[in-house]
Structure formats: C-alpha cells, structure tokens
Amino acid sequence: xxxxxxxxxxxxxxxxxxxxxxxxxxVLVSLRFANQTRQNSRDALEAAGLNDRALLLxxxxxxxxxxxxxxxITGEEKYLAPFKxxxxxxxxxxxxxxxxxxxxxxxxxxxxxxxxxxxxxxxxMRKTIATKAAGRDxxxxxxxxxxxxxxxxxxxxxxxxxxxxxxxNISFQxxxxxxxxxxxxxxxxxxxAVLLVVLVGGAVYLAAAHARQLxxxxxxxxxxxxxxxVRIGQRTQFLERANRELQSYSYIVGHDLRAPLVNIxxxxxxxxxxxxxxxDYMKKPPAARDALTEKIALEAVDVDIPEALGxxxxxxxxxxxxxxxxxxxxxxxxxxxxxxxxxLAALLxxxxxxxxxxxxxxxxxxxxxxxxxLVVSDRLALQQIFGNLFDxxxxxxxxxxxxxxxxxxxxxxxxxxxxxxxxxxxxxxxxQERIFELFRRSGLQDRPGExxxxxxxxxxxxxxxxxxxxxxxxxxGTTFTVTFAADIRSTKGRGET
Amino acid sequence: xxxxxxPVAIIMIEDDQGHARLIEKNIRRAGVTNExxxxxxxxxxxxxxxGPDGSGKVHAGLPLLILLDLNLPDMTGxxxxxxxxxxxxxRRVMVIVLTTTDDPAEIHRCYDLGANVYVAKxxxxxxxxxxxxxxGLFLSVVSVPEVP
Numbered sequence: 215x216x217x218x219x220x221x222x223x224x225x226x227x228x229x230x231x232x233x234x235x236x237x238x239x240x241v242l243v244s245l246r247f248a249n250q251t252r253q254n255s256r257d258a259l260e261a262a263g264l265n266d267r268a269l270l271l272x273x274x275x276x277x278x279x280x281x282x283x284x285x286x287i288t289g290e291e292k293y294l295a296p297f298k299x300x301x302x303x304x305x306x307x308x309x310x311x312x313x314x315x316x317x318x319x320x321x322x323x324x325x326x327x328x329x330x331x332x333x334x335x336x337x338x339m340r341k342t343i344a345t346k347a348a349g350r351d352x353x354x355x356x357x358x359x360x361x362x363x364x365x366x367x368x369x370x371x372x373x374x375x376x377x378x379x380x381x382x383n384i385s386f387q388x389x390x391x392x393x394x395x396x397x398x399x400x401x402x403x404x405x406x407a408v409l410l411v412v413l414v415g416g417a418v419y420l421a422a423a424h425a426r427q428l429x430x431x432x433x434x435x436x437x438x439x440x441x442x443x444v445r446i447g448q449r450t451q452f453l454e455r456a457n458r459e460l461q462s463y464s465y466i467v468g469h470d471l472r473a474p475l476v477n478i479x480x481x482x483x484x485x486x487x488x489x490x491x492x493x494d495y496m497k498k499p500p501a502a503r504d505a506l507t508e509k510i511a512l513e514a515v516d517v518d519i520p521e522a523l524g525x526x527x528x529x530x531x532x533x534x535x536x537x538x539x540x541x542x543x544x545x546x547x548x549x550x551x552x553x554x555x556x557x558l559a560a561l562l563x564x565x566x567x568x569x570x571x572x573x574x575x576x577x578x579x580x581x582x583x584x585x586x587x588l589v590v591s592d593r594l595a596l597q598q599i600f601g602n603l604f605d606x607x608x609x610x611x612x613x614x615x616x617x618x619x620x621x622x623x624x625x626x627x628x629x630x631x632x633x634x635x636x637x638x639x640x641x642x643x644x645x646q647e648r649i650f651e652l653f654r655r656s657g658l659q660d661r662p663g664e665x666x667x668x669x670x671x672x673x674x675x676x677x678x679x680x681x682x683x684x685x686x687x688x689x690x691g692t693t694f695t696v697t698f699a700a701d702i703r704s705t706k707g708r709g710e711t
Numbered sequence: 712x713x714x715x716x717x718p719v720a721i722i723m724i725e726d727d728q729g730h731a732r733l734i735e736k737n738i739r740r741a742g743v744t745n746e747x748x749x750x751x752x753x754x755x756x757x758x759x760x761x762g763p764d765g766s767g768k769v770h771a772g773l774p775l776l777i778l779l780d781l782n783l784p785d786m787t788g789x790x791x792x793x794x795x796x797x798x799x800x801x802r803r804v805m806v807i808v809l810t811t812t813d814d815p816a817e818i819h820r821c822y823d824l825g826a827n828v829y830v831a832k833x834x835x836x837x838x839x840x841x842x843x844x845x846x847g848l849f850l851s852v853v854s855v856p857e858v859p
Binding site: 465468470472473474476477480481483484521529644648654665 | 752837
C-alpha cells in the first residue's frame with residue numbers, strides 16, 4: 215500500500231516555490247520593460263513637443279516680421295498688433311524651450327546664437343518701426359534694405375531646421391527603442407502567461423495526483439480493514455469449532471469412559487456379594503446345609519462369580535482400548551507434518567493397492583479420475599485419510615450390489631478438493647454430523663468398528679488446513695468431500711490442530 | 712401388574728451388556744418379575760417398538776415401559792425418545808431415561824422431549840443399586856398406561 219512517495223511530496227512545495235519566484239522575476243522584468251516603454255514614449259513626445267514650440271517661436275518671429283512689413287508699407291498703427299504680441303511673447307517662449315533644447319542635445323553656442331539672432335531681429339524691427347513712426351520713411355526702408363534683418367531671419371530659419379532635424383532624430387530613435395521595449399514587454403508578458411499556465415496546470419495536476427493517492431490509500435485501508443474482518447471471522451470460526459470439539463470431546467470422555475467404570479464397580483460389588491453367599495455356605499456346619507442353600511451357593515460360584523469376572527475383564531479391556539484410541543487421536547494432532555511433493559494419482563493408487571485383498575474379497579473396485587492434482591502435503595496423513603474412507607466404502611457397501619468407488623478432484627484457489635463417492639448403503643441425514651464424532655456410528659450395527667475412523671479423518675484433514683464434508687442419500691450412496699491446503703506451507707501459523 | 716389384565720413389558724434399550732445385566736439383576740432383586748425385552752442398538756429397538764408399519768400399532772392394547780440409555784452407538788437416545796413421542800400409539804408410553812451423565816442441560820432436554828423419569832447411572836454402585844431398586848419399587852406401584 216502506497217500512501218505517498220515522500221520525496222515526491224517534499225518536491226511539490228519546492229517546485230511551487232521555484233515557480234512563484236520565476237513568475238515574480240517575470241513580473242519584475244515586465245515592469246522594467248513597461249517603464250522603458252513609458253520613458254521612451256515620453257521622450258519621443260517631449261522631442262515632438264520641443265519641435266512644435268520651436269516652430270511656434272519661429273512663427274512668432276515671422277508674425278512680427280510680417281507685421282513690421284505691413285506697417286512700413288501702410289504706416290497704419292493697426293498692422294503693429296501682431297508685432298507687439300510677438301515682442302511680448304518671444305522672450306517668454308524662448309526661455310520656456312531653452313532647457314528642453316539643452317536636454318535634446320542642442321549646444322549652448324547654438325542656443326546663444328539663436329537668442330542673439332532673435333534679439334537682433336527684434337531690435338532691427340523695433341528700429342525700423344521707430345524710424346517710420348518718426349516719419350523718416352526712406353531711412354526705415356534703407357535699414358530693411360541693409361539686409362541685416364533678412365540675414366538674421368535666414369539664419370534663424372536654418373537653426374530651426376536643425377532643431378527640427380534633431381528632434382525628429384530623437385523621436386525616431388525613441389520610437390525604435392519604444393518598439394523594442396514594447397516587443398520585450400510583450401515577450402515577457404507572454405512568457406509570464408505561459409509560466410502561469412504551466413504553474414497552475416502543474417499545481418492542479420499535483421493536487422489531483424495527491425487526491426488520487428489519498429483516495430487510493432483510503433481504498434486500500436478500507437480493503438485492508440475488510441480483509442482483517444474476514445480473517446477475524448475465520449479465526450473466530452476456527453476457535454468456535456475447536457471449542458465445540460473440546461466440549462464434545464469432554465462429553466465423550468465423560469460418557470464413554472464412565473460406562474466401563476460403572477460396570478467394574480457394579481460387578482465388583484456383585485463379586486463381593488457372590489463371595490459372601492459362598493462364604494456363608496462354607497461356614498455353615500454340613501448339617502445345617504439344605505438343598506436350597508447349596509443351590510444358591512453353587513449358582514454364586516458357577517454363574518455369578520465367572521460372569522462378574524468376565525464383565526470386569528471386558529470392561530477393563532474396553533477402557534484400555536478407549537484410552538489408546540484417544541491417545542492415538544491426540545498423537546495424530548501433535549505429530550510433526552512433513553511437506554512432501556505428492557502426485558495424488560500415485561498416492562491414491564498406492565493406498566488402493568494396500569487394500570487390494572479386501573477389494574478382491576468383497577468384489578469392490580476403485581476408479582481414480584485421470585486428472586488428480588499435484589499437492590505439497592503430508593504423505594502419511596493423506597494415506598490414512600483416504601485409506602479410512604475407502605475402508606468405510608468397502609465395509610458399508612450395499613449388499614445388493616458390488617461396491618464402486620469413484621475418486622475425483624481438483625485444486626481451486628489453493629485448496630485441493632477430493633471427492634470419494636461410493637454406491638453404498640448411505641447415511642441418514644440426522645447422522646451425517648454424528649458420524650464424525652468419536653465412538654459414534656450410524657445405521658445398522660452389523661459391521662465391526664469402534665466409531666473412530668471418521669473422527670480420525672476429520673482430525674487429520676483439519677490439521678492439513680481443510681475439512682471433510684458428507685452428502686448422502688440413504689440406500690443410494692455417499693460422497694465424502696475432503697478439502698485441504700494444496701500447499702501445506704501456506705497454512706503455517708494458522709494455529710489449527 | 713396392577714391393571715390386572717396384561718403384565719407390563721419392560722423394553723430395555725442399552726448397548727452396554729454389563730449395564731444391561733446389572734440393571735436386570737437389580738430389578739429382579741427388587742421383586743419385579745415382569746418380562747424384560749433387551750435391545751443393544753437403537754435401530755433394532757425402534758423397529759421392534761414401531762413395528763413393521765412404523766406406527767407402533769403392534770403394541771396397541773399392551774402396557775409398555777421403556778428403559779432408555781441415551782448413549783447408543785448408532786443413534787442417540789434422544790432420537791428414539793422423539794420417535795416414540797411422535798408415534799400416535801406410543802406417545803403416552805412411560806419412558807425412563809438411564810444414562811451416565813448428570814449434565815443438567817441434558818436432563819432438561821430429556822424432560823422437554825417427554826421423558827417421564829431420568830435416572831443417572833451413579834459411579835457408586837450402592838447408589839446405582841438403590842436407584843434401580845427404587846425404580847423396581849416404583850414400577851410395582853405406578854399405573855402404566857396402556858398403548859392405545
């Protein structure tokens with residue numbers, strides 16, 4: 215019975231722990247890539263924003279220039295509004311993008327240059343507007359014509375183009391990084407998901423395996439319990455049977471040994487009585503003896519005394535016989551059994567050969583089945599068992615027909631079952647248990663016997679780990695079924711006698 | 712005896728010849744002169760009692776008394792007792808059980824099956840003689856019912 219492989223069950227939490235750590239690592243890596251993605255996209259957005267604001271600055275300057283030109287041409291104040299707005303905002307706008315330009319990698323020289331150019335351009339425009347306002351139109355046009363403003367404007371435009379190129383480049387590179395980071399993020403998330411599926415699958419599998427093992431263990435335990443109960447039941451049966459046998463044994467000893475004792479006691483007293491009668495007669499003077507007393511005395515000597523002695527002697531012989539039989543049975547129960555490899559066909563043929571003269575005398579025959587099994591058991595015990603059964607079949611044959619004894623058998627589930635069937639006189643149903651008891655016989659008492667054979671058979675068969683049963687129809691025949699362990703080594707420690 | 716028409720026949724079913732002889736001697740000594748019919752096995756006794764038709768009708772009109780040993784080789788005395796009590800003609804026959812045990816359970820079973828008297832064969836011969844002779848006296852005073 216396997217409840218759980220210990221190494222396996224220890225490995226389960228370790229594997230789960232390792233999986234959890236790996237998952238945590240994947241989450242951390244994903245976080246890192248997510249952060250990179252965020253950073254890159256912010257950088258790209260910032261670069262784009264810088265470009266926009268630089269263009270806004272440039273458009274302010276352009277607005278200012280357009281406004282200056284309009285005023286110079288028309289001399290109307292209303293054209294100056296965009297210039298005034300640009301003049302107010304340009305510095306603010308410039309300051310707001312200075313740090314971003316530095317961050318984008320635009321050199322301080324370029325920034326200073328741009329600042330000066332924007333300042334110069336504004337100064338030039340302010341000067342022309344002031345000159346025009348003073349009414350010196352030709353002087354204002356001459357300032358424009360000096361091309362100082364145009365050159366500043368061209369250079370500003372060039373710097374703006376450079377800023378645009380720089381920010382575009384940054385945007386492009388950040389875009390590539392963003393794409394990369396996003397791809398890695400995707401990969402790590404996919405990996406995490408796969409890992410998660412594997413982990414959850416593994417955990418479910420382990421839990422299921424564990425549950426299966428528990429179920430199997432529970433089942434095995436239940437089976438074991440059941441087996442134990444069956445075994446206890448069997449043992450209890452054996453014990454009850456042994457107890458019953460012991461009771462019937464003591465009953466038999468009580469009854470059968472007492473019977474001759476009662477005789478011995480009784481006839482001893484009869485002997486005394488007869489002796490006293492004869493002694494009385496002898497003591498009488500011859501004159502006092504009459505015919506009657508002489509007859510009584512003679513009867514005591516001739517009849518009573520020999521009869522009493524005869525009964526005492528036969529009772530003592532009977533007691534001796536009984537004690538010998540009881541001892542023989544007890545010895546059969548304690549004899550060391552051997553473990554012989556036996557071919558039952560050969561063994562039974564030998565047993566039949568030993569009875570050959572009795573078979574010939576009575577005209578009986580024994581038919582052995584051709585497929586008798588091989589067993590490992592005690593040779594002598596088996597010979598005695600089957601010898602007794604054959605002997606009974608010959609002895610209690612039906613006088614109207616010659617005895618025919620069929621022997622067949624097989625091994626089923628480690629138990630050899632041999633049937634000895636005869637066509638004899640049969641046994642009445644009420645006697646079918648009694649015949650196995652010591653000193654008990656059944657039916658017509660016309661054959662010599664002590665009522666020992668079947669008691670002996672039963673004691674021997676039980677020692678071989680089996681039992682003997684009988685079924686019979688009066689006047690038709692009797693079948694004894696002898697079962698015993700096909701391999702006697704399997705009954706060791708069963709505690710049977 | 713005291714029914715004056717037919718003397719009671721005593722059927723003695725006892726397998727031990729020694730016991731049978733002792734019982735007979737002591738009954739005779741007690742002054743009982745009735746015929747004693749001995750049987751050593753249950754089967755012979757039953758076939759005599761029940762007759763060829765198995766009903767016990769052969770003994771109709773005859774007073775009977777059965778002395779029964781429980782411990783027979785071919786069947787138990789209980790079986791004989793039960794068969795006698797089953798028979799329409801024999802069921803009121805007086806049955807005296809004689810046996811070597813004084814096991815109370817066995818005595819009860821005998822009475823349950825319809826034994827009239829139960830006498831244990833005691834080991835002390837004096838008691839045995841006494842019991843048998845009392846039985847003889849008992850036989851000489853009781854009125855034994857006739858087999859119907």
